[in-house]
Amino acid sequence: xxxxxxxxxxxxxxxxxxxxEFQKGLNLILGANGDGKTTFFxxxxxxxxxxxxxxxxxxxxxxxxxxxxxELAPGATGKVMVSVDVLNSDNRPRTIEREMEVxxxxxxxxxxVSSSHLGYLPLINGGRKTVMVKDLLYGEGLxxxxxxxxxxxxxxxxxxxxxxKTTLKNLINLFSDxxxxxxxxxFAKFGEDTSSRAVTNAQRxxxxxxxAAAQLLREKELLESYLAQENSRLADLRTTYSDNQARIDAxxxxxxxxxLVHGMQDAIKDLQDEVDILRDKxxxxxxxxLLDRLWILNGFQPVLEEFAEKMSDFSEKKQTLIxxxxxxxxxxxxxxxxxxxxxxxxxxxxxxxxxxxPDVKTMQSMLEKERCLVCGTEAPKGSSAYAHIAKHLEExxxxxxxxxxxxxxxxxxxxLFKLRNVESLHQMSIQLYQYGINLNDISAEIEKEKSRNDxxxxxxxxxxxxxxxxxxxxxxxxxxxxxxHDIGELAGSWLNIKHWYxxxxxxxxxxxxITSKRIPELxxxxxxxxxxxxxxxxxxTAKEFLKINTFYxxxxxxxxxxxxxxxxxxxxxxxxxANRFLEMLNIDDFTGEIDISRDFRDNSINVHLVGSxxxxxxxxxxxxxxxxxxxxxxxISELTKDNLNSEYPMILDAPTSSFDEGKDKTFYQVMNExxxxxxxxxxKSYLYKxxxxxxxxxxxxxxxxxSVKHIPVYRIQKRTGFDKKDQSTIETIxxxxx
Amino acid sequence: xSKTDNIFAKVISNPAIxxxxxxxxxxxxxxxxxxxxxxxxxxxxIAQILKEVSFTYESKxxxxxxxxxxxxVVLEENEMKSIYRKIVGILEKTR
Numbered sequence: 001x002x003x004x005x006x007x008x009x010x011x012x013x014x015x016x017x018x019x020x021e022f023q024k025g026l027n028l029i030l031g032a033n034g035d036g037k038t039t040f041f042x043x044x045x046x047x048x049x050x051x052x053x054x055x056x057x058x059x060x061x062x063x064x065x066x067x068x069x070x071e072l073a074p075g076a077t078g079k080v081m082v083s084v085d086v087l088n089s090d091n092r093p094r095t096i097e098r099e100m101e102v103x104x105x106x107x108x109x110x111x112x113v114s115s116s117h118l119g120y121l122p123l124i125n126g127g128r129k130t131v132m133v134k135d136l137l138y139g140e141g142l143x144x145x146x147x148x149x150x151x152x153x154x155x156x157x158x159x160x161x162x163x164x165k166t167t168l169k170n171l172i173n174l175f176s177d178x179x180x181x182x183x184x185x186x187f188a189k190f191g192e193d194t195s196s197r198a199v200t201n202a203q204r205x206x207x208x209x210x211x212a213a214a215q216l217l218r219e220k221e222l223l224e225s226y227l228a229q230e231n232s233r234l235a236d237l238r239t240t241y242s243d244n245q246a247r248i249d250a251x252x253x254x255x256x257x258x259x260l261v262h263g264m265q266d267a268i269k270d271l272q273d274e275v276d277i278l279r280d281k282x283x284x285x286x287x288x289x290l291l292d293r294l295w296i297l298n299g300f301q302p303v304l305e306e307f308a309e310k311m312s313d314f315s316e317k318k319q320t321l322i323x324x325x326x327x328x329x330x331x332x333x334x335x336x337x338x339x340x341x342x343x344x345x346x347x348x349x350x351x352x353x354x355x356x357x358p359d360v361k362t363m364q365s366m367l368e369k370e371r372c373l374v375c376g377t378e379a380p381k382g383s384s385a386y387a388h389i390a391k392h393l394e395e396x397x398x399x400x401x402x403x404x405x406x407x408x409x410x411x412x413x414x415x416l417f418k419l420r421n422v423e424s425l426h427q428m429s430i431q432l433y434q435y436g437i438n439l440n441d442i443s444a445e446i447e448k449e450k451s452r453n454d455x456x457x458x459x460x461x462x463x464x465x466x467x468x469x470x471x472x473x474x475x476x477x478x479x480x481x482x483x484x485h486d487i488g489e490l491a492g493s494w495l496n497i498k499h500w501y502x503x504x505x506x507x508x509x510x511x512x513x514i515t516s517k518r519i520p521e522l523x524x525x526x527x528x529x530x531x532x533x534x535x536x537x538x539x540x541t542a543k544e545f546l547k548i549n550t551f552y553x554x555x556x557x558x559x560x561x562x563x564x565x566x567x568x569x570x571x572x573x574x575x576x577x578a579n580r581f582l583e584m585l586n587i588d589d590f591t592g593e594i595d596i597s598r599d600f601r602d603n604s605i606n607v608h609l610v611g612s613x614x615x616x617x618x619x620x621x622x623x624x625x626x627x628x629x630x631x632x633x634x635x636i637s638e639l640t641k642d643n644l645n646s647e648y649p650m651i652l653d654a655p656t657s658s659f660d661e662g663k664d665k666t667f668y669q670v671m672n673e674x675x676x677x678x679x680x681x682x683x684k685s686y687l688y689k690x691x692x693x694x695x696x697x698x699x700x701x702x703x704x705x706x707s708v709k710h711i712p713v714y715r716i717q718k719r720t721g722f723d724k725k726d727q728s729t730i731e732t733i734x735x736x737x738x
Numbered sequence: 739x740s741k742t743d744n745i746f747a748k749v750i751s752n753p754a755i756x757x758x759x760x761x762x763x764x765x766x767x768x769x770x771x772x773x774x775x776x777x778x779x780x781x782x783x784i785a786q787i788l789k790e791v792s793f794t795y796e797s798k799x800x801x802x803x804x805x806x807x808x809x810x811v812v813l814e815e816n817e818m819k820s821i822y823r824k825i826v827g828i829l830e831k832t833r
Contacts, residue, residue: 138803180741183795183813187787190818191825548829550758555784558752562745 001142002678003649005085010065010078011046012039015731022680022712026672029682031716032695036732037682040716041154041653047082047098048143050134060112064102070728072104077113088140089646095120096133096142141646146174150636154653159629162607163249171636172570181563188559191552199549202542213536220529227522234514237507242602244504251490251497257477261491264474268467275463278456283449295446297439304436311429318422360400363393511601571596577635584674585627585667592617594628607632622658627667630655637677649678656685665701673708702737713737742792743769749784779832783825790821
């Protein structure tokens with residue numbers, strides 16, 4: 001199939017009708033970023049896609065040229081179309097058109113009026129016959145989806161088709177004979193099962209069959225069930241391996257970074273924990289400590305000392321007073337005793353009072369009787385005699401009371417100090433003085449506390465600074481994600497990632513054990529058991545069925561082996577063809593050799609470069625990596641020609657974006673010179689920025705390229721004078737060069 | 739050489755088949771037609787299987803293509819039984 005002509009009409013930035021004509025060999029579309037390269041690619045994808053088959057749908061409204069739509073009057077309609085003229089594998093012209101009509105509603109919004117996707121066959125009379133697109137794509141093999149998948153590549157990264165684990169299966173289905181073995185294998189299995197049941201039935205019927213044969217049959221069934229279990233387990237393990245490999249592949253490029261970030265996260269967390277511990281140790285409750293820890297008493301020591309001194313003086317004075325008082329009391333007591341002694345002596349010497357000197361009792365009786373008992377005269381109340389008696393009685397009583405009061409005076413003096421307040425105060429002052437000595441330590445304690453807190457603050461500050469530095473370093477490392485994954489999140493899941501590796505490793509070891517040991521052992525035992533069983537079976541019918549059973553079993557094994565050989569042949573062929581292209585595309589450059597091998601653990605295909613020593617070439621440069629992928633793709637394309645008797649164009653969007661300027665031109669030079677298939681490439685190679693900072697075509701480079709062979713070269717670019725914020729002003733213009 | 743011939747050649751040259759069924763010159767069987775004419779009943783049976791299965795499979799595949807049907811072609815049990823019986827007939831004659 002060759003694409004001859006492509007018409008893009010009102011498709012996104014391709015305003016109006018733009019025409020490209022192509023030929024076999026290299027075709028170049030030159031455009032800078034934003035000039036419509038990807039839209040060109042998408043237009044081709046749009047016209048060749050069958051949405052329901054590929055399980056996707058184009059957004060029709062997104063395909064409409066904003067400029068065309070903006071120019072529509074309300075109620076008017078406009079047409080969007082992509083049309084491609086091709087030659088099929090028999091060199092017959094065919095056309096595929098995908099179009100739609102849109103209307104601008106009164107409110108300015110868009111409605112899709114109609115859409116169609118049709119194929120056309122030219123008629124002799126100049127007309128054309130309409131056919132279904134599927135009939136062309138499948139019936140005539142014009143870019144069926146599975147071929148398109150390995151022919152259209154958007155961007156350099158998409159060239160690595162083997163990242164997709166379904167690729168091997170698809171390629172084998174497309175190009176190898178392996179899929180053709182499926183029905184035969186199914187039939188061989190059917191034959192083996194059917195004949196096995198026949199053997200069993202015959203054996204059961206055969207009364208001569210011994211217990212040994214029956215036992216062997218049971219053993220065989222058991223061994224076969226073990227084998228089935230191992231195969232099932234193998235399939236599970238391959239899935240596990242494949243799943244974890246896919247996870248690892250996705251992050252492999254960032255693994256070291258993730259591990260580094262994980263270490264940093266741990267270190268930062270440890271530091272933060274240390275900061276938390278230090279913060280817990282801080283005690284800066286200075287205000288509450290004034291009362292809680294009596295810091296408020298700081299400076300009270302001189303006051304308490306003075307208080308103690310004064311109380312000591314006071315106590316001494318009190319003691320002096322007590323002593324004086326004691327001396328006085330002793331002296332008075334001695335005086336009283338001397339007085340009493342004198343009185344007693346005097347009393348002893350006293351004569352009885354004369355009758356005319358009455359005592360208190362007599363005088364009281366005299367007042368009661370109102371008669372003087374001394375003289376015997378009446379002394380009625382109010383008389384001078386009564387008053388005389390009363391006066392004497394009063395004097396006598398006063399004298400007695402005075403004496404009595406003097407006796408009690410001593411006791412009162414003693415009671416003045418009985419509360420012992422002075423002693424208590426003195427004692428208190430001593431205690432406070434002792435306490436005051438300790439108050440001298442408060443200053444030191446406060447100073448020590450403050451110094452400790454200052455030390456902790458410094459330590460916290462240091463650690464916070466280290467944390468900041470580590471976080472800055474971590475942010476720098478995070479920005480270096482090679483895969484575009486969130487490294488921080490992945491680092492947080494470091495244990496999961498370790499688990500992926502471990503699970504993959506465990507699965508790999510177990511797959512190795514099962515495939516290299518367990519399954520061969522079981523197969524050997526089954527084979528031995530079958531041999532024994534053959535000898536044990538004596539019944540002629542059973543023996544006959546057994547022969548048939550053996551035949552199918554051998555056929556099944558032979559088909560398995562043929563499948564394996566076919567796969568190896570396919571990979572050899574793919575590698576040989578790919579290496580031919582690799583050598584061609586890397587002229588004058590080191591290439592190594594493409595090695596294509598199958599990973600038996602998950603049935604995936606590994607493509608890598610090996611040196612002459614047979615060892616893998618680690619980290620090949622991007623351009624070599626890209627040419628390796630392109631070589632494999634060209635090889636696949638070549639296999640298409642051989643196996644499907646049809647050739648398909650390769651359509652590549654910016655495949656050489658990582659190439660340096662010299663390398664990409666050499667690449668296109670070689671492509672033009674040596675490539676014998678249609679290849680349409682949209683690229684910004686051969687464009688450079690001139691003095692006015694605008695993209696210009698490297699005419700010398702193009703002339704050199706065309707000197708080998710004339711090829712179609714188109715320049716696509718945005719029409720100047722557009723409004724950067726208004727999509728309806730954007731228009732891609734197409735200019736054929738040379 | 740068709741794909742089926744290719745498969746036939748690979749199966750016939752399998753060492754276990756050669757040993758079990760006394761095939762000493764497997765390289766001469768490079769197509770199914772030769773296998774069908776072989777005096778070795780086992781070689782004949784293998785060729786017959788490939789021919790019958792291939793024919794049934796291709797018929798079904800084309801039928802699906804005409805009807806624009808997607809999916810895998812699967813041989814039905816009755817179709818396989820029919821082929822199986824034919825093969826048992828060939829093998830029973832081979833003693």
